[in-house]
Amino acid sequence: MTPPPFDIRQFRNALGRFASGVTVVTTCYQGHAHGMTANAFVSVSLAPPLVLVSLDNRAYMHRVLPETGRYGVSILSEDQETFSNHFAGRTVAGMHIPFTERMGVPLLEGAMAWFVVQVVDAHPAGDHTLYIGQVEHFEARDDRPLLFYAGKYQQLRAAAAKPTPFPQDEFSLFSIGNIDPPIT
């Protein structure tokens, strides 16, 4: 029996069932800050500290990243939807972008977390490229995150949106990485 034809729209809809946060990936190219919205941001490794972003090969960022070699990731808070739209091509003319910088990499003021990353590997993957980077610097603060689900922005409805401080953080309920020295 021949499988049904692959329906790209249905595929996108299915992928959209994975709820994510929203980031703006930034870099400084020829003295100018450039940013693009991306939700394909993944934590990869704790030691060494690695993350990745998956960028469309048509994106301007894909053209300049091999030259700049470093990028910033700003995890957007709930009230930063306008920036997400702006950096996804719905440019708002004259809008003030509150860029700040760490280690020469631009970042968005007001974001919940920042990562400054040095590109250590770039894997072509279909019509995208996976930019794996080593984290050189990060900062985080408590806020409510901007979420993306089923093609729409969403808000966290949980009552306890504010994360509890480490080490009682919920992450410790799951074994997502061995950050303690092994017991011998």
Ligand SMILES: Cc1cc2nc3c(=O)[nH]c(=O)nc-3n(C[C@H](O)[C@H](O)[C@H](O)COP(=O)(O)O)c2cc1C
């Ligand atoms: C919520 C959201 C998430 C997105 N995630 C990605 C992503 O992970 N990778 C990607 O290449 N484009 C993603 N995009 C699309 C880019 O932001 C968009 O194509 C952008 O205009 C590319 O930048 P450029 O116009 O400077 O080339 C996303 C857009 C939105 C609104």
